[in-house]
Amino acid sequence: MFDLVAERLPGAELASETASSCVVDRQDGHDVLAKMAARMRWSCDDPGEAESWRPDVHLAESRTFADFTGPVRSAVPLSVRLLLRAMTVLRRREIESYRLNRCRVGDPDRTVTS
Numbered sequence: 001m002f003d004l005v006a007e008r009l010p011g012a013e014l015a016s017e018t019a020s021s022c023v024v025d026r027q028d029g030h031d032v033l034a035k036m037a038a039r040m041r042w043s044c045d046d047p048g049e050a051e052s053w054r055p056d057v058h059l060a061e062s063r064t065f066a067d068f069t070g071p072v073r074s075a076v077p078l079s080v081r082l083l084l085r086a087m088t089v090l091r092r093r094e095i096e097s098y099r100l101n102r103c104r105v106g107d108p109d110r111t112v113t114s
Helices: 002-008 021-025 047-052 070-075 078-090 092-096
Strands: 012-019 057-063 098-105
Touching: 002 012, 002 098, 047 057, 047 098, 078 092, 092 098
Parallel strands: none
Antiparallel strands: 012 098, 057 098
16 A cells, blocks of 8 residues: 555555554454454554655654544543543553554655656
8 A cells, every 4th residue: 555655646644543463462352343343454563664664654643542632632521631641541551552643655756657
């Protein structure tokens, strides 16, 4: 996917979700994931690893659900923000194991030819 985007849309940004190996390995025991027919087969313990796939891939941002900022943070009720803060302290491994990522892919100065 990164190769295709880099070649056809140089300079594009890709948003992705990643789940760590502990999430994938334990999905059968998860209260929600265990009930789903779809199974996760791929895991990513380090979203920065994508930078090693191509020289023109850059991880611009990687966040957990507890890391939101700006307007999103303001829209979330204080009680939920406090709960997420507590979860980050008490269950850091689980919070860190599911991430939202944004990568820049391809050289934006390269001309695309068909």
